[in-house]
Amino acid sequence: MPSIRKSLLQFVFSGAYMKRWNDKLRPVELMEVDKQAHKMIVAWLLLQLNTRGMPAEERLRLGAEVVEGCLFDYFYRLVITDIKPPVFYRIKENEAHYSELTEWVAEELEHIVRPLDEDFWQRLLTYIRRREKNTLADRILTAAHLYASGWEFNLIKPLNTFDDEMPDIDGSFQTRLTAMADLAGVPELIGGSSNALGRFANLCGQLRFQKRWSQTPRIPETSVIGHMFIVACYAYFFSIAVGACPARRLNNFFCGLFHDLPEVLTRDIISPVKRSVKQLPELIRQYEEQEMQERVFSLLDKAGYGDVASRLGYFLGLATGSEFDETVREPAPDGAPAGTASVVRKVTFDELQSSCNIDALDPKDGRLVKACDTLAAFIEAHTSVRNGVTSSHLQEAIARLRGEYRRVTLGPLHVGALFADFD
Template sequence: MPIIRKSLLQFIFSGAYMQRWNDKLRPVALLEVDKQAHKMMVAWLLLMLNSRGMTSEQRRELGESVVEGGIFDYFYRLVITDIKPPIYYRIKENPAHYALLTSWVLDQLRPTMQPLGQDYWDKLTTRLKNPGTHGLADEILDAAHTYASGWEFDLIKDLGPWDDEKESIDQSFTDGLKRYDHLVGVKELRQGPSTALGRFAHLCGQLRFQTRWSQTPRIPETSVLGHLFIVAAYSYFFSLAVDACPLRRQNNFFTGLFHDLPEVLTRDIISPVKKSAQPIADLIRQYEDSELETRVFGPLTAGGYGDVAERLSYFLGVEVGSEFKSAIIRGGRPQAVDFETLQQRCNEDRYDPKDGRMLKACDSLAAFVEAYTALRNGISSDQLQQAVWRIRKRYNAFSFGDLHVGALLADFD
């Protein structure tokens, strides 16, 4: 069974330190974990649209390849850190040089990745050593990467008019995305908010502007967008640890990736406000559902993307009442189930299962790592101390099968 350790959780979180465009004038912090979240959101859109004519098995295999490829690419980029993209692409063009770099990257990854098991390590090694061999999945990831990086560059390209690189960088993103016009949805993404798809992708990107724990100083600061990727990755590896079926692993990743999407419409309403009284919680939920329908589901459906809206609704738990409720599809409709039922009787692709209780644990674990890291970095705060204590207390005896969350938290001294 794959073993989840503190080192993996911290490594995933480390993208919150990794600055992007750090040789350019920037109005806001541009972080690797934020960009990866936006990239994978766009990759999910392209996955949905380019798998419409496939069988359920083909869609599942493509989705698995997209999720794994996205995670592996993130790990690779965390290791190579500050190598500028033009230099990295030059290295990648030379097979011998790329093989040397990849061998070094794998040596750095080995201590963190090997507790996940030999099968996972072999899959990671094979994928990183053989880039561009996964057909449509690689095209989807490359297009999503180009879109997200270009969207990010648009934030800074009008600053620093003396920078003689900016025009060529801007053109490289335009030309790069055009190369994927054969993928369904890419032309619409290039048109921006004038299309339903482009508008939704822009909406997702705006989550990088919302800072978590906005009233509590932290090092590093994290955005809602970056938090989504961290939760998605935690959910995926928790799924591996409980031997979730392939579609359940995918669903858990994408549910984690989108679970705070309503915050782009409502902002980050802190838990004490949400939980202050049931009528308040119900009112917030009603407002979120109304805004989602008006600004997300409605425009997507009207634009011809009803299947995208329906799938997103399933991830967000609209029909079962919460994204933190486990669910399956039965008789064509979402149905809430408990973890034991999900694990013992519905852990099969045909049920289209997704976890809720485990997602909530991953959400809390991501908050724990944020607070714990800030404290270790010297930020003394009652709010952070209380958050660490509260999460430890809540999950001390929590487990999912053989995966014991309390034991995992105990690794954080």
């Protein structure tokens, strides 16, 4: 039976400690978890564009390959944290050396990942042991990686003109990403903010600069975009634990990945402030929707990416008023406006677990993703306190969140027990 353990949750969170470009002068700290989030946002864009017209079953299969490929790469990277990329690429060129390194990584990961799900573990082994990665999913992930890493490089480039490695690194990023221009969306990403797709990818990257709990010292600090990725990972694990269908797993991952996207326009507003005035949460929600419509959805729609905007709106819960609503998509009823292919309907978690847990209904969780959001916030606070940096805000948050979820269950998953594991 699938089991989510504290060790897996902490392992995923450990990317918040892992610094990138650590041998270069940096204007801000660049963390691995932030890069993974930016990479997966771009991978999602490429996934949407390169599966247009593809049968639903094939789209789901490819989506699962992209999401799990990202998770497996991330796990691998967390284990070999001290090996610089150029050294790793040299190791990978030698089949024997790469195989030896990979088997060691598998041994390190087994006790952390395998309890989650045996099939998931076997897919991880198959993926990391495969040296050649040339499938469409692999190429989408590679292009997304090059974009996100190149975006970081452009931040540090002006500060490192004295570094003789910089021209080679710069040329490598440009050459390798240009070589993938046959993928739909890559030319637009290369074009940067001159087009709607590049502008959206760049806007999302700016969530790296927004720190959560901004008025409360913490170690480690976490950004909004890093938090989004952690929530996405937890949502995928939770989905496996409750037996979610493939479409529901993917929707929950991407709902987690995008759930705080409006904060790039409104900034992170802590819960006590949101609760200080009765009408404030609704006012914030209205403002977020207005800003997203003007600065994201309308621009994507006008540029021919209406399907991308629509999908993003589904993850953000535009049809129901909250990204934390359980929803399905059903064929439009008779009498619906022309061009309406489907309608979004709110359901309950119990319905998702039974009659609605099928790919054709495009199910998406709400309470489950919210629980992952809360758990990630709890771990942020708890970890800082364990690291010796505490405050009344962090202590109060730990007690409040643990109390709120003490008796919460999601089907076979006892969420309260996960909070209780963090003593």
